[in-house]
Structure formats: C-alpha cells, structure tokens
Amino acid sequence: MNLLPIHTIATAPEKSKPLLEAAEKKYGMIPNLLAEMAEAPNVLKAYMEMAGNVAAGSLSPLEVQVVQITTARLNGCQYCVAAHSAMSEKMIPSAILEALKTGAPTSDKKLARKIHHIHFKRLA
Numbered sequence: 810m811n812l813l814p815i816h817t818i819a820t821a822p823e824k825s826k827p828l829l830e831a832a833e834k835k836y837g838m839i840p841n842l843l844a845e846m847a848e849a850p851n852v853l854k855a856y857m858e859m860a861g862n863v864a865a866g867s868l869s870p871l872e873v874q875v876v877q878i879t880t881a882r883l884n885g886c887q888y889c890v891a892a893h894s895a896m897s898e899k900m901i902p903s904a905i906l907e908a909l910k911t912g913a914p915t916s917d918k919k920l921a922r923k924i925h926h927i928h929f930k931r932l933a
Contacts, residue, residue: 813845813846813848814845814848815841815844815845816829816844816845816847816848817829817839817844818830818833818839821844821847822847822848822850824850824851824854825846825847825848825850825853828843828847828850828853828854828857829843829844829847829853831857832857836896840892840896841892842892843856843857870900871897871900871901874893874896874897874900874901875901875909877889877893878890878893878894878897878906878909878910879909881893882909882910882911882912890910894906894909894910904916905917
C-alpha cells in the first residue's frame with residue numbers, strides 16, 4: 810500500500826508538474842519514485858537537483874548506473890535494483906546487467922574494479 814499517491818502530470822501539484830514533465834522527457838516515462846515525490850514539490854525538486862549533480866560529476870552515465878545498481882543490491886532495495894536496471898537496459902549489456910543485479914562476477918574489468926571499490930568502501 811502506497812502512503813503517497815502516484816501522481817501523473819495531470820494530478821500533480823502545480824509546482825511538481827514541470828519537474829515531472831522534465832522527468833518524462835528524460836526517461837520516456839515518469840518513474841514511480843518521482844511520481845510519489847511529486848506530492849511534495851520541494852522534495853521532488855531537491856531529489857532531481859541531486860540526480861543532476863551526480864550526472865554532472867566525473868562518472869559516465871554507465872558508471873553512475875553501475876554504482877546505483879550495486880549500491881541498491883548491497884542495501885537490499887529490490888525496488889531500486891529493478892528501477893535502475895530498467896533505466897539501464899539500453900546502456901548496459903544484458904550479461905553485465907544481470908551480474909550487477911545478482912552480485913555475480915562480470916567479465917568487464919573496469920566495471921569489476923568499480924564494483925569491488927563500492928564493496929570495499931561499504932565494508933570500511
């Protein structure tokens with residue numbers, strides 16, 4: 810049971826509508842997490858700004874998704890794993906995506922180093 814409504818652009822508070830429109834343009838859909846955050850426009854705005862700051866960092870979009878999927882898996886958030894996996898399907902080869910979701914080794918050495926680094930930092 811959801812505690813917050815899952816908004817559409819039509820049902821969202823006025824201040825959330827342009828943010829949801831931007832999300833739909835970027836992702837081709839409105840992720841449920843953002844649709845729920847739309848109930849509190851300031852929360853939605855802050856989350857989207859944080860995501861924009863991450864995207865503007867030194868990691869490639871692929872590396873960002875690797876970090877997000879791996880972190881979600883390590884934190885046990887199956888919803889987050891599924892959401893980030895769906896957003897990554899077009900940029901991550903299916904064998905690597907499956908390895909990220911399950912924790913299995915990946916043949917991509919660069920991504921394997923990043924995953925190992927995430928595990929190491931989490932244990933430190």
